[in-house]
Amino acid sequence: QVQLVESGGGLVQAGGSLRLSCAASGSIFGINGMYWYHQAPGKERELVAGITSGGIANYADSVKGRFTISRDSAKNTVYLQMDKLQPEDTAVYYCKADIKLVPWRSTAYWGQGTQVNVSS
Secondary structure, three states: OOEEEEOOOOOEEEEEEEEEEEEEEEEOOOOEEEEEEOOOOOOOOEEEEEEEEOOOEOOOOOOOOOOOEEEHHOOOOEEEOOOOOOHHHEEEEEEEEEEEEEEOOOEEEEEEOOEEEEEO
């Protein structure tokens, strides 16, 4: 009964900022990696950023230096701070979490997606 609820998407002008949040709820034993993907119209879904359970972050080259991923373990929440947004960032953003409902197995769960539109 795991649910990932995303928020924070919207419309912003080029150069602006948005902060996405994704909160996991349910009977969760633990969460390993948490990730943000985006998918633009006609494009494949692409990994944007990921963060390990220990807080180690990695980024796609296209967002490196502009986006920051972080997590709050106490709240089972992952964030994506997006600065210096560009029209090319326009996409639906999805969070994914590798969630352990039992100690020996993790399963990937996806959020519903949140739309980010960057106007020029």
